[in-house]
Amino acid sequence: MQEVYQTQWKNSKNTAVALGYFDGVHIGHQFLIEQAKQYAADNNLSPAVFTFTKNVKLGHKGKDILSTAQKIEIMKDMGVELFYSPDFIEFAGFTPEEFVEDILIDSMGAKAVFCGENFFFGKNRAGNVTVLRELCAQRGVEVFIVPTVEFDGITVSSSEIRKALAEGNIPLANSMLGRPYTIDFKVVHGKKLGRKMGTPTINQIYPDSMCTPKEGVYITATVVDGKRYPSATGYGDRPTVNGTYQSCETTIADFEGDLYEKNVKVEFCSYLFPTQKFENISQLADMIEKALEQSRRYEQERTQP
Secondary structure, three states: OEEEOOOOOOOOOOEEEEEOOOOOOOHHHHHHHHHHHHHHHHOOOEEEEEOOEOOOOOOOOOOEOOOHHHHHHHHHHHOOOEEEOOEHHHHOOOOHHHHHHHHHHHHOOEEEEEEEOOOOEOHHHOEOHHHHHHHHHHOOOEEEEEOOOEEOOEEOOHHHHHHHHHOOOHHHHHHHHOOOEEEOOEEEOOOOHHHHOOOOEEEEOOOOOEOOOOOEEEEEEEEEOOEEEEEEEEEEOOHHHOOOOOEEEEEEOOOOOOOOOOEOEEEEEEEEEOOOOOOOHHHHHHHHHHHHHHHHHHHHHHHOO
């Protein structure tokens, strides 16, 4: 997959382009991208995605569910051949006409575009699906509006996934994502209290741009060098040790090794209980061990035929 980050770049192939921010690349996004992929296969085109990165806060977008690196990895696995992701500032001033002409046609070589029913584009979100149809029709580009996807009567959206995460409803979030909610942040140095308790942990910090789950303790699975390990993760401000900031601390069962400064994937499986302040470190260590036992059972049940 080719990754492109500048609006001035010119593509040499004709494409079918899926349009959207695709935060989460949830099952609704996957359906849209698959439609573009199928059309590309049927019409001798390359499947492509137009999205963007944002280094400024956008009022109509919530905090991110995925990092850009995660988005790229997921779309690559889906078979997207061109991932076009300029920073929002690069094209924020484009009129709808300029967006279609300069980005979709000149830069991306679009012959067909796919988007959701609520797609907006252009300066001040001046363009909608009706405008997109009109502008593309004038230039011989087909437009396909892909309907929303529902799960258990809920319209799948990034907002609904953020809501589920904030409520600790991990099964619902994972169902709408079509895979486990996963973080892949760099492991940083903490107070190393876990080692003193005999339960060493990895410490990861959520960037300000990323949405966070409900505070509490979770059954998780940690992936190291392609291998899954049962783990237990606590997200919060660590009241037992008088923590002063929110962190994500994961204890990995049956693992030994140095993960500092590495990006480690932690998959969230189930919410266990809220953050608690224990009377001493020993009680905290007991809680962690009980959570790990539940995580081990979860992994055993997950892999049973």
